[in-house]
Amino acid sequence: MAGDLDRDTMERAYARWAPIYDAVCGPVFEKGRRAATAAAKQAGRRILEVGVGTGLSFQDYDARHEVYGIDLSEPMIARARERMASGAFPHVKEVNVMDAHHLAYPDAMFDAVVAQFVITLVERPERVLDECARVLKPGGEIILVNHLYSERGLAAAVERWFAKHAHTFGLRPEFPFQRLQAWAEAHGGVEVAERRRVALLGVYTLVRFRKLAEGDRAATRFAAAG
Numbered sequence: 001m002a003g004d005l006d007r008d009t010m011e012r013a014y015a016r017w018a019p020i021y022d023a024v025c026g027p028v029f030e031k032g033r034r035a036a037t038a039a040a041k042q043a044g045r046r047i048l049e050v051g052v053g054t055g056l057s058f059q060d061y062d063a064r065h066e067v068y069g070i071d072l073s074e075p076m077i078a079r080a081r082e083r084m085a086s087g088a089f090p091h092v093k094e095v096n097v098m099d100a101h102h103l104a105y106p107d108a109m110f111d112a113v114v115a116q117f118v119i120t121l122v123e124r125p126e127r128v129l130d131e132c133a134r135v136l137k138p139g140g141e142i143i144l145v146n147h148l149y150s151e152r153g154l155a156a157a158v159e160r161w162f163a164k165h166a167h168t169f170g171l172r173p174e175f176p177f178q179r180l181q182a183w184a185e186a187h188g189g190v191e192v193a194e195r196r197r198v199a200l201l202g203v204y205t206l207v208r209f210r211k212l213a214e215g216d217r218a219a220t221r222f223a224a225a226g
């Protein structure tokens with residue numbers, strides 16, 4: 001499944017999206033984005049937005065937060081920098097062109113790592129999640145919002161058809177929640193704290209992972225062994 005959306009495909013797709021992204025995707029993603037930023041604000045002060053795009057979420061934060069953003073796409077980051085230059089978002093500390101597979105931040109720097117409409121697009125989602133967990137403080141949260149794959153029924157059939165045509169647009173709709181859960185179990189240092197539907201008709205799913213403190217990890221290992 002990975003490898004079908006490589007870095008070149010993604011960069012080409014988002015160079016095309018950048019000029020029209022806010023007008024086309026802004027309203028479509030708004031409810032999901034707001035649900036994710038609301039959860040991030042509960043998690044703490046210093047927040048990393050992975051795949052920050054054009055910075056549509058900047059308006060959701062305020063002076064109580066320090067927001068950092070990264071994105072693979074130069075044209076999307078250029079738009080985010082234009083937003084910062086307006087002076088309206090002093091809580092946004094920096095945005096950088098960076099690949100989420102290799103975050104250039106130290107361990108345990110952030111209270112929350114948010115990725116809205118990103119994890120289903122990256123080449124190696126589990127690698128990106130490992131990086132998100134690494135830069136989180138113990139007790140911090142990874143917050144994802146996405147459309148996740150329907151496993152049954154008509155929706156699943158429609159989505160399978162759509163998936164065949166979606167990759168050239170930088171989309172990967174065929175992504176089940178089970179893949180996220182399997183990552184958390186294999187990682188061992190995080191737990192799924194919440195999974196819930198958001199937006200009208202529940203088209204998006206918000207997933208929160210909490211990074212376990214060392215004591216909690218030991219307790220989990222002990223319980224598993226017993």
Ligand SMILES: C[S@@+](CC[C@H](N)C(=O)[O-])C[C@H]1O[C@@H](n2cnc3c(N)ncnc32)[C@H](O)[C@@H]1O
Pocket residue numbers: 010014029033050051052053054056057070071072073076098099100101115116117118121122123
């Ligand atoms: C659908 S947009 C979402 C943007 C923003 N989070 C929002 O909600 O408006 C997906 C973003 O993920 C970025 N992206 C894709 N792969 C990435 C990677 N490996 N590292 C960092 N950003 C990536 C794309 O460039 C794009 O800006």
